[in-house]
Amino acid sequence: MATTTTPTTKVPEVRDITRIERIGAHSHIRGLGLDDALEPRQVSQGMVGQLASRRAAGVILEMIKDGHIAGRAVLIAGQPGTGKTAIAMGIAQSLGPDTPFTALAGSEIFSLEMSKTEALSQAFRKAIGVRIKEETEIIEGEVVEIQIDRPATGTGAKVGKLTLKTTEMETIYDLGNKMIDSLSKEKVQAGDVITIDKATGKISKLGRSFTRARDYDAMGAQTQFVQCPEGELQKRKEVVHTVSLHEIDVINSRTQGFLALFSGDTGEIKSEVREQINAKVCEWREEGKAEIIPGVLFIDEVHMLDMECFSFLNRALESDLSPVLIMATNRGITRIRGTNYQSPHGIPLDLLDRLLIIATSPYTEKETKQILKIRCEEEDVELSEEAHTVLTRIGMETSLRYAMQLISTAGLVCRKRKGTEVQVEDIKKVYSLFLDEARSSQYMKEYQESFLFNETQTAQMETS
Amino acid sequence: MSLLNEETAMEPHGVVEYLTEVEEAAEDVLTTKQQIIDLDMKRNRNREALNALKSGMCSEKVKICFGNMFIKFPKSQATQMIQKDQEQLDSELNHLRKGLKANVNHLNEKQGKPELSGYNLLPLSADEMKAIKSVLKR
Numbered sequence: 091m092a093t094t095t096t097p098t099t100k101v102p103e104v105r106d107i108t109r110i111e112r113i114g115a116h117s118h119i120r121g122l123g124l125d126d127a128l129e130p131r132q133v134s135q136g137m138v139g140q141l142a143s144r145r146a147a148g149v150i151l152e153m154i155k156d157g158h159i160a161g162r163a164v165l166i167a168g169q170p171g172t173g174k175t176a177i178a179m180g181i182a183q184s185l186g187p188d189t190p191f192t193a194l195a196g197s198e199i200f201s202l203e204m205s206k207t208e209a210l211s212q213a214f215r216k217a218i219g220v221r222i223k224e225e226t227e228i229i230e231g232e233v234v235e236i237q238i239d240r241p242a243t244g245t246g247a248k249v250g251k252l253t254l255k256t257t258e259m260e261t262i263y264d265l266g267n268k269m270i271d272s273l274s275k276e277k278v279q280a281g282d283v284i285t286i287d288k289a290t291g292k293i294s295k296l297g298r299s300f301t302r303a304r305d306y307d308a309m310g311a312q313t314q315f316v317q318c319p320e321g322e323l324q325k326r327k328e329v330v331h332t333v334s335l336h337e338i339d340v341i342n343s344r345t346q347g348f349l350a351l352f353s354g355d356t357g358e359i360k361s362e363v364r365e366q367i368n369a370k371v372c373e374w375r376e377e378g379k380a381e382i383i384p385g386v387l388f389i390d391e392v393h394m395l396d397m398e399c400f401s402f403l404n405r406a407l408e409s410d411l412s413p414v415l416i417m418a419t420n421r422g423i424t425r426i427r428g429t430n431y432q433s434p435h436g437i438p439l440d441l442l443d444r445l446l447i448i449a450t451s452p453y454t455e456k457e458t459k460q461i462l463k464i465r466c467e468e469e470d471v472e473l474s475e476e477a478h479t480v481l482t483r484i485g486m487e488t489s490l491r492y493a494m495q496l497i498s499t500a501g502l503v504c505r506k507r508k509g510t511e512v513q514v515e516d517i518k519k520v521y522s523l524f525l526d527e528a529r530s531s532q533y534m535k536e537y538q539e540s541f542l543f544n545e546t547q548t549a550q551m552e553t554s
Numbered sequence: 555m556s557l558l559n560e561e562t563a564m565e566p567h568g569v570v571e572y573l574t575e576v577e578e579a580a581e582d583v584l585t586t587k588q589q590i591i592d593l594d595m596k597r598n599r600n601r602e603a604l605n606a607l608k609s610g611m612c613s614e615k616v617k618i619c620f621g622n623m624f625i626k627f628p629k630s631q632a633t634q635m636i637q638k639d640q641e642q643l644d645s646e647l648n649h650l651r652k653g654l655k656a657n658v659n660h661l662n663e664k665q666g667k668p669e670l671s672g673y674n675l676l677p678l679s680a681d682e683m684k685a686i687k688s689v690l691k692r
Contacts, residue, residue: 188671222686225677258591261598264605289680321587322594326651330672333686341685378676 118468122180124148136464137180139457140173146448147177151184154386154414163407163415165392165442167435168450171490174418177450178388181416190219190334190385190413196394207402208358214406215336215364217413219383220371224329227288231256232299232318233280238270254284256319283316288324332383335411338367368411385413392417393436396428400438407444417445458485458493465494471501472511480517488526496520579661586654590647597643600636607633 122144123134130144137144143166150164166174182191192213199209231254238250250265252273265273269291276293278284281302286293297314339359374380389395406412424436433439453461459482466473473481485493500516509516525533607616607629616632617624655673662669678686
């Protein structure tokens, strides 16, 4: 890519949030917990209860895997703490590493650096993968011997011979000046396993052969031992890569990439660039050079989007390169952001009409108990039977999230008193230390006057 | 054996038949692999011979070993012969590699395994790959 040196423009990207880091509260989820017939198991892969919605998600998942429902949208709706994000996570986990999954919180798109629609387009294009194949001819073998003849005068062309072997064969290569240079640059010696790229002549060292392990008693820790390669010496290596459309966009707006496009300096990717990339990718697909993998874009807290974004979503879903859109919201009938209209889930009716809606319902006491147990295992906290029951009650009466918070804090208290198992006393202690939402509001109501800026409360009252 | 469908699982005869099919498919893969190795060995030997012909011997005629017989041959003709052989080997190797892919697919299918993703894609050209490479590095 060193052919052109245009001033590179920086393209701000929607920050990539890795699946595990973002949703720490859902790190125990390994999948949707369905059997082969898509029937949900009561407790499996970190999922508990929500049978109906999990089954619905499973059906959608199968359709995504078969590539049937690109460009569709799903809404997961339910009260807070009923496992909406967990289901989305489960879908993400079951899709496997090859299907792109992009997670995004509704408020993330409000940034000063780029427009909302740009942030959304980038997220959309991150969720579409393109699978391509690279094919190289390489020579791979263990170095048996390198012999380099230097001319007596010290200058002039060097000649040499390189003997390579695999488990099946052995052969001698004549070396030219250039090859000798790169061999000595890589410090290749007898016993190394190397590959030589046939097209470029690039040499890379894979490690040292096991059979030579005894040659050195003292060696650096970084020395890696590998098996002597098998089979033929001259191999054809095929590597399948998956890149997202967004990544291709970025290189093409940064440099004069293979499409030789002009790049703007607005910090956003021009729609011309996107169109050209789409055309190129479609061309590749027709030539059999690329496969398009429609992935999943997950927008959490979708009620945070405003009217502009919703109309963008409407349009984006109709494009032929569109991922499956999964949204989650915990709102009921509420005002659509940026307007005065009320609508279910805070989503305009025309978009709502296109969605498949999955509802989640509150967990039962038994399910709550199960979830708390799974979380304890995840956080490495041992819980006594009584403490577990108490915690379940707290979870039922306050919220599941609050009970989950208490696990790790109670674990700390327990460790402080050098206990091995969290007892009821530990739970009681953290329950008195940390307020749940209801008690906190109660406290606010009682001591409102002693807080700062308490007049805002009254001001709000007046306007509403 | 979850791979077997229900009818074949019932009768032992069906099982034997199924296993034979899988074994046959596997055998095909292994033979093709071995063939590729043998041809590559030949190719490498030819290459060594060409190198030897290029440098070293200054006499007009060279001795070539055919099977267990040495035949004296003019140098240029010998080179030509080997080069022709190389070309043929290259095309044969290409052919075998294509066949190997089909064989592996066949084996996977027989075993009830899913097809490898991206297995049947055509490779991108060197230029296109170069552009994509800069993405992959990160």
